[in-house]
Amino acid sequence: MSEEIVISTSFEIVEPLFLRLSEKRILAAGGAVTQATFGVSPDAFGTYTMSIEVQPDDLEAVQDVLVTEFPVETMILHGELLRISHEAGSVATKFGDVGIRDRVWKGRVIGILPSLPDCAMLAKRFGVSGVMVWHDALRLGEPRIGLKR
Structure with missing residues (x-):
């Protein structure tokens, strides 16, 4: 069995209602959200931080879901910062x-x-x-x- 890859990302959001549905889409693509936190800033916007574990064969599908479903600006993969x-x-x-x-x-x-x-x-x-x-x-x-x- 191959080693799992961990993707870490954090982003600001305006409408947090879609988060659970989008996490389910990540799961369907082969990833597992292992850590997620949500916080609200004084200006009423939210910040969402998550870590996802994924098998190498599912990496592209999970990344596609991540960048299309969430307002991700950057992600860390293999210790490298990917700017979106x-x-x-x-x-x-x-x-x-x-x-x-x-x-x-x-x-x-x-x-x-x-x-x-x-x-x-x-x-x-x-x-x-x-x-x-x-x-x-x-x-x-x-x-x-x-x-x-």
Whole structure:
């Protein structure tokens, strides 16, 4: 039997409701979430940290689920840092400019990550929820999805 590989990652989230379903998809792909913690920051955004054990034959399938289901920016694999998110400028929301990062997997943009600190700052300034600002930035950044990078 081959040795298991451990993937470690941590990411910020806005809506934690999807976490359990996504963990089930990791399990279905051949991985096992061995450690997971969730915390909430003062600006009401969450941070999720997880470790996944996976057999070498299932590694690619588990990584595909991990990067498509979770807003992962980096992961540690074999002691190496794999960077998935890359700075992509900013979008002009109705509340102000919000920095965005492209989530890139296999050479294509698969998602957009609005800057949570920018969203929190604008939300505070305009007296709205950070999620409202985040969704506006996400909507404006979505045309980037599918671009080659």
